[in-house]
Amino acid sequence: MLIDLTGERFGRLTVISRSDRPGHMVYWNCLCDCGNTSVVAGSDLKRERIKSCGCWHREESASRAAKQFAKHGGAGTRLYRIWKSMRTRCLNPNSKHWDLYGGRGITICPEWEDYAIFREWAMSAGYQDDLTIDRIDVDGNYCPENCQWATVEEQSNNKRNSRLISINGVTHTLAQWSAISGINRGTLKSRIESGWSGESLLKPVGR
Numbered sequence: 628m629l630i631d632l633t634g635e636r637f638g639r640l641t642v643i644s645r646s647d648r649p650g651h652m653v654y655w656n657c658l659c660d661c662g663n664t665s666v667v668a669g670s671d672l673k674r675e676r677i678k679s680c681g682c683w684h685r686e687e688s689a690s691r692a693a694k695q696f697a698k699h700g701g702a703g704t705r706l707y708r709i710w711k712s713m714r715t716r717c718l719n720p721n722s723k724h725w726d727l728y729g730g731r732g733i734t735i736c737p738e739w740e741d742y743a744i745f746r747e748w749a750m751s752a753g754y755q756d757d758l759t760i761d762r763i764d765v766d767g768n769y770c771p772e773n774c775q776w777a778t779v780e781e782q783s784n785n786k787r788n789s790r791l792i793s794i795n796g797v798t799h800t801l802a803q804w805s806a807i808s809g810i811n812r813g814t815l816k817s818r819i820e821s822g823w824s825g826e827s828l829l830k831p832v833g834r
Contacts, residue, residue, distance in 0.1 A: 629653065632669060638678025640667065681720065688718055688740075705756055710745050713760065713769055733762075736770035752776055794825055804829070 632642040632655055639660040646654035646666045653669045659680035671677040716728035717735050727733075739745045748771050749760075758776035760769075767773040791798055801819075805812040808829045818828050 632672065635672075637672045637675065639683060640665070640672065640677070640679060642672070685719060688714065706746060706749055706754060707742065709760055710739075710742055713739075717769065733766075734768045736768065739769065749776070792819070792828070794828065 631645075633644060635642050637657075640657040642655045643658050643664075644656045646656045648654040648666055654666050655669055655672065657665050657667050657672075657680075659665065659682060661680065661682045663680040663682065665680040667677050714735060715722045716724045717733055718729055719725065720729065722729070739748075752771075752774075753776050755776065757778065759779060761775050761777035762769065763773050763775060791800060792804055794804070799807065801812055801815055804810075805815055808815075810829065810832060814832060815828060
């Protein structure tokens, strides 16, 4: 027998109505104390696995970050800003880059919740002020095994939308072929879209 949870309160969530979301579980429309709404499975509410729209977790994460900040220093440093930006991309749905990171499942390993541990890894992995953090597998998470420090150019060659092109058995991205040949990347792209391939792609412009 279905128990009506309308009006019940679970953590910061107040159930306002039953959701019509399909599935084998019963879902409920909930209003969070922060003003956001969310749809939550009844079983998660009853077992207190979900207590807010996500704001609780974000606040706790921010609080932990602030404590780490005070304990280990780093305020105002470039490395701390990198760590903070990484967390924002993966943990804050309001981030303008959320869809490319947290929104598609990219997470941060638990040990990097501690800025001091992240800083220790960064220094041992060759961090310098002219390098950026780069995920080796662009579909993988932020963790020591999948991250390295790279120049902006190196990182751009590892983006999800980098196009790999093979010419005479040699494979490079479009950006790399452009740098090697001296031909504008837009020109190379237009040639590919027009059906050009192989060595003809690198034919000097105007010849």
